[in-house]
Amino acid sequence: MTTRPNPAARPAPTADLDATLGRVSRDRLTATVTALASDAFTGRRVGTPGNIAARGWLGTELTDIGAAVTGDSLPVRAVPVIYAAPTARWGTGTMTADLSFGSDVAPHLASADLPSPRRGPLGIAGTDDPDGRWLVVPAGMSLFDAYAQAERAAGLLLARHVDGDGWQFTMLSGPNPGPVPVLALSTAIHQAVHEAARAGDAWFAADTPIRRVDVTATNLYGRLRQPSPGHPDLLLTAHFDGVGDHPGLRQPGAADNGSGVAVVLEAARILSTALPEGAGLSVALLDGEEVGALGSAHHAARLAETGATPLVxxxxxAGHLHQAAAVEAGGPAYGLLAVLDQAGRHTGVPLVAGPVASDNRRYAGAGLAALGIGAGMAGYHSPADTPERVEPTTLAAITRLVVATVWLASTAPTTLQSSIGDGR
Structure with missing residues (x-):
């Protein structure tokens, strides 16, 4: 049975909660984000030296706040790695243009590895003879259908939107490699190349240096307080891995998810000495979220094996609050969601039901009461995800929300109906 907020507990004075919330430090929060986004941790992609170094640093941080720290490793198969900065250029009879990696062009996840540049005439998939041509895939044609038109083609050119800063986003979880090289072009470049292919006498030359590697992910667990029988056990989680740097292209991962890790560390630091006797508290800093939330799936299975039922x-x-924090509830989360409602009202953080497609879903899928909280991803999966774009006010607000939620779940029963909905 999932542990609920303790019905025998007497509501504690809100003055105690306010004093606890007053301990949230913006300076510590921003320092954590800055450290995790630093060059030393190279974007923290699973299995990389930067990821391993970040895990070591986080282990020290957990130890410093009094946690008993353990690690738990798991294999991760076929992680896509761009191992060199791709080169790409195109032209007509009168012009030649080089394309910039990360903004104009990037290897697609479905691409076959092409380590050296290949040149060929431009054509249009489904219209021109594919033999030796780089084929522009028209808007509306699926990659699957393009493959059917690509026998003996030099490669395929797909369109991809860029963000407000002009960057394509990096993904590590998606389709397996296909039979030919595939490049993603910004929509503006794709349109220009498409028009040139229709006009004829145009060419394209590029490589696609992308391969798959098998690596090891490692979760970090920190136990701060053991629960007593009949008392709630709270688990705070955030993933520390990122999509990682590319050659010549830094992707710091400040908001995603250095900001979430900063919130969890700060909340745990404060709550470790603020919760009532008997309440349990632990932290899971998770690896492998960017490759399919594998770290949280592994941890959720571990909890199920032991019969543990923490509130997650x-x-x-926690980069930009905008108008409200998004909340997604799963599993038997009614009571925990009602407590979050109270915490939002007490701290003044507006809440709205919205997708938080992250590790919370793995815990919910294992039958645990789980909440996902998200507040903005500036520069999502791109070089624009830098520390200076993470708002200290948002970091502090989400930390206060988490602290209040855990404090209320541990000290005061609730029978309030949630207006957010728990997804059942």
């Missing part, structure tokens, strides 16, 4: 609060993104 996961934070993925």
């Amino acid at each position: 609060v996961n934070v993925d993104g």
